[in-house]
Amino acid sequence: MIDDAERKGLITPGKSVLVEPTSGNTGIAMAFVARERGYRCILTMPETMSVERRMMLLALGCEVVLTPKEKAVPGALAKANEIIAGLDGNGFMLQQFENPANPKIHRETTGPEIWRDSDGLIDILVSGVGTGGTVSGISQYIKGSEEHGCPPLKPEMKTVAVEPQEQMLITDALGGEKIGEQGPHKIQGMGAGLVPKNLDLSVVDEVVPIHSDEAMK
Numbered sequence: 001m002i003d004d005a006e007r008k009g010l011i012t013p014g015k016s017v018l019v020e021p022t023s024g025n026t027g028i029a030m031a032f033v034a035r036e037r038g039y040r041c042i043l044t045m046p047e048t049m050s051v052e053r054r055m056m057l058l059a060l061g062c063e064v065v066l067t068p069k070e071k072a073v074p075g076a077l078a079k080a081n082e083i084i085a086g087l088d089g090n091g092f093m094l095q096q097f098e099n100p101a102n103p104k105i106h107r108e109t110t111g112p113e114i115w116r117d118s119d120g121l122i123d124i125l126v127s128g129v130g131t132g133g134t135v136s137g138i139s140q141y142i143k144g145s146e147e148h149g150c151p152p153l154k155p156e157m158k159t160v161a162v163e164p165q166e167q168m169l170i171t172d173a174l175g176g177e178k179i180g181e182q183g184p185h186k187i188q189g190m191g192a193g194l195v196p197k198n199l200d201l202s203v204v205d206e207v208v209p210i211h212s213d214e215a216m217k
Helices: 002-007 025-037 051-059 069-085 101-117 133-143 169-173 212-216
Strands: 017-021 040-046 063-067 124-128 158-164 206-210
Touching: 002 025, 002 101, 017 025, 017 069, 025 040, 025 051, 040 051, 040 069, 051 063, 063 069, 101 133, 124 133, 133 158, 158 169, 169 206, 206 212
Parallel strands: 017 040, 040 063, 124 158, 158 206
Antiparallel strands: none
16 A cells, blocks of 8 residues: 555655554554655554554554544544644555555455465455455455456355454445444454445355454453
8 A cells, every 4th residue: 555655656755644543453564664664654543452562563663542442443543634634734544444455455466375375276265354455355356356357266255254243334234133232342453343445345255243252262
């Protein structure tokens, strides 16, 4: 996503400030690249994210701003927008949840790698959903996507998306029923409190919810 923004002339090292809401995974990668290329990086994240993630980000030179857990990633997004508004036009948000460069890189790299390393024998792809980029890009590459110029390699492959039982938004988006109480959860890196625009629901065959307590076992 940073490569894409640089190619388009949207950001400049030493001048642009990368501001992004994150639950940690993409944020760590962003902080690493920002440090290497000379960008100031400010990440907003729910206060439920682990101390280990926060320390990793700080060690990479990133500024971390915590937001209320009840508001999940949408709360972190609102805070990121607030920060950008105060940066005199130098702030830039990569928008990992809707940036098309996100699933695109998985169509170009992760999908081909899995197809190659499995000798085309993959039958089922199971993936937790954070931004939706990974599961969408891989599935589009292997199942085929006319929209993205991907010929079908194995259209019968089954794609299973995993989300926290306490936040069954993808299940709901596909017409399924939520189970139990909905709200904050303890599974980090997925279940961001929204259905990402980068998640291609058309490639998802099944959604499996897992409760935080079960996941931690």
